[in-house]
Amino acid sequence: MNTERRDFLRQLTCVLPGFAVLAQPAAAQSTSKPPAAAHDMSAMPATWMGQEVMVMVLYPGFTALDLIGPHYFLSSLMGAKVLLAAKTKELVSSDTGVKFMPDVTFDECPAKLDLLCLPGGTTGTLAAMQDAEMMAFVRKAGQNARFVSSVCTGSLILGQAGFLKGHKATSHWLVKDLLPRFGATPSDDRVVEDGNLITAAGVTAGMDFGLHMSLKWRDREYTDCLALLAEYDPHPPTTAGDPAKAPARAKKLMVDMLAGFHTKVEAAIQSH
Template sequence: MARNPGPDASDGHPNTPSINRRSFTTTAIGGALAAAGASSARAEPEASTSPRPLPRPRMMQNAPTKPLTVAVFVYPGMVMLDLVGPQTILQILNADIHLVGETRDPVMTDLSLPVTPTCTLDECPRDLDVLFVPGGLMGSIACMKNQAMLDVLADRGAQARYVTSVCTGSLVLAAAGLLRGYQATGHWGIVEFLPLMGVTPVEARVVQDRNRLTGAGVTAGLDFGLTLAVLLRGQEAAERAQLILEYEPEPPFHKGTPALVGPERMAQMRAGRTWMDGQTREAALTAAKRLGI
């Protein structure tokens, strides 16, 4: 995600006390005059206008582990929560996260909050610990038809340590041929279309098949992220991340899966998805033909 200029965190803590405007002005003017007198014979370098990155979580600032290299493919219509849940956990694990877009122009998410890619498809790193695709149905369908994106996914996924997705992101991985012959899951609304692209669907919160790791709909991104954390850094690191996030959900009611809401509610939900399901099926069949399935 695009980062805003961070606070002065020279001591490594994001909550360094601020000074008031009057004190700041006095100090700044005095410092400027002193600097001018001391360096009259040479020009001061121009101050950088680039935003300073926010500090990593304090527990990871002196992390002895080598940073993980992660590529997250971002696209218009992406569901923000699909991205930020896993991204937060990966950040805690000391990851260098590359947000990969077709261009570096901001992409609009489902919340009308833009996400700015940090690199283009051509600039995406090749030696990846994790390749990750978040979801967002209509955006995912567009990605399934985007040959440039599919080519890069297929290339990087062929050598990535882990190939992963959440929600409808599994449709995109499948369209790139990265889930053919694997078990996988996704949002309940799209799991039925995965077999069209050579995938064995599993209705589960998180599914691992060899080095493929897929999560179900949206909120499963946190469960997915913690499962991935165990694979990347071990259970102790994953448990520490869980504690930092205070993740121990207690929903006020239990109506979050097709099995829990029952057939009548699901029939109502399906009736409202007819057009979207048709678009998904068409994109999956087109991908299957391209993959020779």
């Protein structure tokens, strides 16, 4: 195979939607007769195929985008498996009412994970921090995970489980000041990796986290292709998404609106 054709095929595996699914082992696909391959995968670099097992945790009232953002990129890693885990197989409603179907229960979760990820939220996250069954699962799964991660206020759950102590971490700007209560050092970075702990800032930072893991587990070319396929090049009509740039009035409105949540989180934090 000449170099030009090889390069073309390598690019083709990236830009076609669903290429991660096409590259899954036959056992992970339907037991019926598989369709003919859409394109030749033989030119794919060996480093593009992995076998990571990841679990993203569902709980009532979590923020949907905290999960969906990184899930889009994580599930696009060829050979990887991303499972949604919850207490039961019943639908789990997010904070906006969007419902998610778990793949496995906490009891069915694989013993060894490459990644455990906790999405955030507000009242739902607070309830999760005080849910004994939820916290027992997070502690057990996290201890057996290669990496423990969170998006937004999901870091509060990790903190409650004891995973932030002695690490740099981030969270949603509203509660980042509480991270030292868990023994963590707050960071202003969008994605913070310290040891086997990886935390992402508020909501949309979950997409940055997903690309971070692609760059970590695949390579730059693969990650560039994922970003291009997602057309991830945000140009928001406002700069208020950064608390350092937000108008003072807007920031005060948000702080005042969620002051009760901040106070309740403070009260719920266990000593570390």
